[in-house]
Amino acid sequence: xxxxxxxxxxxxxxxxxxxxxxxxxxxxxxxxxxxxxxxxxxxxxxxxxxxxxxxxxxxxxxxxxxxxxxxxxxxxxxxxxxxxxxxxxxxxxxxxxxxxxxxxxxxxxxxxxxxxxxxxxxxxxxxxxxxxxxxxxxxxxxxxxxxxxxxxxxxxxxxxxxxxxxxxxxxxxxxxxxxxxxxxxxxxxxxxxxxxxxxxxxxxxxxxxxxxxxxxxxxxxxxxxxxxxxxxxxxxxxxxxxxxxxxxxxxxxxxxxxxxxxxxxxxxxxxxxxxxxxxxxxxxxxxxxxxxxxxxxxxxxxxxxxxxxxxxxxxxxxxxxxxxxxxxxxxxxxxxxxxxxxxxxxxxxxxxxxxxxxxxxxxxxxxxxxxxxxxxxxxxxxxxxxxxxxxxxxxxxxxxxxxxxxxxxxxxxxxxxxxxxxxxxxxxxxxxxxxxxxxxxxxxxxxxxxxxxxxxxxxxxxxxxxxxxxxxxxxxxxxxxx
Amino acid sequence: xxxxxxxxxxxxxxxxxxxxxxxxxxxxxxxxxxxxxxxxxxxxxxxxxxxxxxxxxxxxxxxxxxxxxxxxxxxxxxxxxxxxxxxxxxxxxxxxxxxxxxxxxxxxxxxxxxxxxxxxxxxxxxxxxxxxxxxxxxxxxxxxxxxxxxxxxxxxxxxxxxxxxxxxxxxxxxxxxxxxxxxxxxxxxxxxxxxxxxxxxxxxxxxxxxxxxxxxxxxxxxxxxxxxxxxxxxxxxxxxxxxxxxxxxxxxxxxxxxxxxxxxxxxxxxxxxxx
Numbered sequence: 004x005x006x007x008x009x010x011x012x013x014x015x016x017x018x019x020x021x022x023x024x025x026x027x028x029x030x031x032x033x034x035x036x037x038x039x040x041x042x043x044x045x046x047x048x049x050x051x052x053x054x055x056x057x058x059x060x061x062x063x064x065x066x067x068x069x070x071x072x073x074x075x076x077x078x079x080x081x082x083x084x085x086x087x088x089x090x091x092x093x094x095x096x097x098x099x100x101x102x103x104x105x106x107x108x109x110x111x112x113x114x115x116x117x118x119x120x121x122x123x124x125x126x127x128x129x130x131x132x133x134x135x136x137x138x139x140x141x142x143x144x145x146x147x148x149x150x151x152x153x154x155x156x157x158x159x160x161x162x163x164x165x166x167x168x169x170x171x172x173x174x175x176x177x178x179x180x181x182x183x184x185x186x187x188x189x190x191x192x193x194x195x196x197x198x199x200x201x202x203x204x205x206x207x208x209x210x211x212x213x214x215x216x217x218x219x220x221x222x223x224x225x226x227x228x229x230x231x232x233x234x235x236x237x238x239x240x241x242x243x244x245x246x247x248x249x250x251x252x253x254x255x256x257x258x259x260x261x262x263x264x265x266x267x268x269x270x271x272x273x274x275x276x277x278x279x280x281x282x283x284x285x286x287x288x289x290x291x292x293x294x295x296x297x298x299x300x301x302x303x304x305x306x307x308x309x310x311x312x313x314x315x316x317x318x319x320x321x322x323x324x325x326x327x328x329x330x331x332x333x334x335x336x337x338x339x340x341x342x343x344x345x346x347x348x349x350x351x352x353x354x355x356x357x358x359x360x361x362x363x364x365x366x367x368x369x370x371x372x373x374x375x376x377x378x379x380x381x382x383x384x385x386x387x388x389x390x391x392x393x394x395x396x397x398x399x400x401x402x403x404x405x406x407x408x409x410x411x412x413x414x415x416x417x418x419x420x421x422x423x424x425x426x427x428x429x430x431x432x433x434x435x436x437x438x439x440x441x442x443x444x445x446x447x448x449x450x451x452x453x454x455x456x457x458x459x460x461x462x463x464x465x466x467x468x469x470x471x472x473x474x475x476x477x478x479x480x481x482x483x484x485x
Numbered sequence: 486x487x488x489x490x491x492x493x494x495x496x497x498x499x500x501x502x503x504x505x506x507x508x509x510x511x512x513x514x515x516x517x518x519x520x521x522x523x524x525x526x527x528x529x530x531x532x533x534x535x536x537x538x539x540x541x542x543x544x545x546x547x548x549x550x551x552x553x554x555x556x557x558x559x560x561x562x563x564x565x566x567x568x569x570x571x572x573x574x575x576x577x578x579x580x581x582x583x584x585x586x587x588x589x590x591x592x593x594x595x596x597x598x599x600x601x602x603x604x605x606x607x608x609x610x611x612x613x614x615x616x617x618x619x620x621x622x623x624x625x626x627x628x629x630x631x632x633x634x635x636x637x638x639x640x641x642x643x644x645x646x647x648x649x650x651x652x653x654x655x656x657x658x659x660x661x662x663x664x665x666x667x668x669x670x671x672x673x674x675x676x677x678x679x680x681x682x683x684x685x686x687x688x689x690x691x692x693x694x695x696x697x698x699x700x701x702x703x704x705x706x707x708x709x710x711x712x713x714x715x716x717x718x719x720x721x722x723x724x725x726x727x728x729x730x731x732x733x734x735x736x737x738x739x740x741x742x743x744x745x746x747x748x749x750x751x752x753x754x755x756x757x758x759x760x
Contacts, residue, residue, distance in 0.1 A: 333525065
């Protein structure tokens with residue numbers, strides 16, 4: 004009998020706990036303080052310009068937006084200006100800031116749920132190839148062309164065509180970016196060039212390379228230039244897609260090699276073409292002759308940090324990677340870093356730099372699309388980009404007027420050769436990959452093959468690239484073309 | 486004389502090995518604490534000798550809302566363990582003492598929550614949480630953390646209850662104790678080592694949990710595991726600041742473990758020896 008009672012009481016306690024938790028939940032949910040919600044602050048000059056153009060920035064007054072940011076200087080710049088945006092538009096903004104390592108896991112889950120939360124998120128161009136075909140991203144073309152929704156001062160034509168074009172795509176796998184709906188708007192971007200330590204070069208009486216041949220000749224001269232552990236050239240090497248897209252892809256495209264072509268109704272990998280094999284062979288030799296001793300674990304961070312710490316004499320990576328090391332107090336070699344364009348392959352006259360862009364996109368399930376558009380418009384406007392480039396670390400602004408402004412050029416004067424390199428490369432800078440939804444899989448496989456070649460797993464580069472071609476063809480075999 | 490020498494020698498060797506092991510075990514902690522005082526500028530060029538600075542502490546504790554994320558983590562992990570103890574101990578008792586249909590199936594189901602990869606269940610949970618407005622709330626995280634804390638607690642405590650003979654309870658009842666007094670005065674003191682050890686372990690697992698707090702919060706609530714990663718900024722890794730964040734995040738676990746060390750060792754070895 005007693006046992007019976009014990010059972011009943013245990014069960015009652017369990018039910019009571021669940022009910023009390025549920026009740027407690029209601030109150031927690033409603034009382035949680037929106038720590039990141041901004042309050043109105045002093046309006047900036049945006050209001051004056053709004054008055055001049057007659058554009059109604061208050062059209063979504065009282066709306067509330069949720070934004071997901073990746074931890075990045077571009078996001079930090081926006082966050083500083085959110086109070087100004089709220090004052091101008093009356094739109095409140097809540098945001099989350101997630102480290103890059105896990106940012107896309109979070110965004111993908113949120114978009115996948117189609118709950119409309121967040122309204123806006125940061126993205127890159129390659130992610131658009133995954134998100135847009137799945138219907139997660141809003142096409143922005145209609146908003147840009149709507150005079151009622153877009154301020155006449157916005158000046159879409161001011162964006163560098165290659166940069167804004169990298170976020171346009173007609174959703175057909177195999178078709179290049181640069182046409183079709185606008186899926187996101189760029190906050191800033193990066194191109195790939197050669198950063199070098201100018202005092203090391205001056206001490207050794209060397210000149211920075213302009214061609215791959217000159218670069219190769221420099222490698223033995225810079226071996227252990229600063230004692231044991233120091234080496235000539237920092238490049239990424241980890242088993243990850245991010246190893247392929249900077250310097251490697253820039254040189255690959257400049258060689259005239261392609262990743263995929265459309266043959267019939269299929270995407271076919273061309274990584275075993277003669278030019279692709281020759282380029283990869285040269286790249287591998289370069290790693291062996293002058294790369295970091297633990298190259299195969301190198302990501303953006305290690306590559307950049309080695310240049311900053313004086314362990315590497317050169318860095319072939321994003322221009323801003325070296326730039327961040329050059330800021331006063333950021334590293335030991337700050338102030339000693341200079342830039343030249345990416346080295347040209349033999350017999351070629353143009354560099355086709357690949358690029359990465361951090362952009363903002365709108366969730367297609369958002370319930371506040373017009374307010375979200377005002378946010379996107381404000382934070383990609385000339386006025387904001389100018390402020391962010393001069394006062395925050397947006398070193399590669401996507402707008403031409405900002406890059407050319409005297410104020411921004413004065414900022415760049417501290418970085419020798421940065422502006423000249425930018426000018427030399429910008430015309431041919433764009434996405435050098437073929438858009439397809441398995442981008443991350445194919446490029447990670449590519450990086451793995453690169454490691455295997457350096458590690459001596461294959462008899463020849465040709466054999467390795469033949470094997471890689473087969474793997475890549477297999478991965479994209481389900482992709483419908485046209 | 487010879488045997489005295491031998492025992493001295495063996496003790497020397499033992500101590501030497503222990504010293505070597507403790508250096509091996511403690512060095513990562515020492516290294517982490519050391520680099521909290523290094524500036525970014527000296528991070529890659531110096532090892533043990535450098536100009537110490539408190540800039541990293543200033544940047545983390547004053548420059549960011551790290552303290553808030555720390556408090557969030559205390560609320561969420563502490564809350565999760567509390568709920569697990571309140572609900573888990575009676576559940577463990579029921580599973581140990583009562584005989585009912587599908588008892589073992591139920592026990593195994595509870596344990597299986599621990600096996601499920603978090604990333605596998607996160608999407609449906611995310612959608613349910615959005616609907617129930619549990620997304621980004623303390624309660625939501627405390628609830629989902631039950632997947633981490635509850636099975637561990639139930640299974641450890643159940644073992645302890647099973648080890649206590651029923652006669653002990655019957656004797657107390659015979660002495661006139663009502664059932665709740667039996668539970669409170671007789672059973673709870675007997676399972677205390679196990680309860681403390683499993684609650685501490687559950688707290689550590691909850692404290693270190695990453696995926697749930699990454700996916701199910703972020704706007705208003707953020708835990709230290711997610712916040713610590715923010716010092717890997719896109720421009721550079723601020724190792725010094727990350728070390729400060731990690732050192733502070735490790736403190737509650739270390740302090741708790743030291744405070745209840747006695748129970749912990751007993752709690753974890755008790756059942757095993759008896760088994």
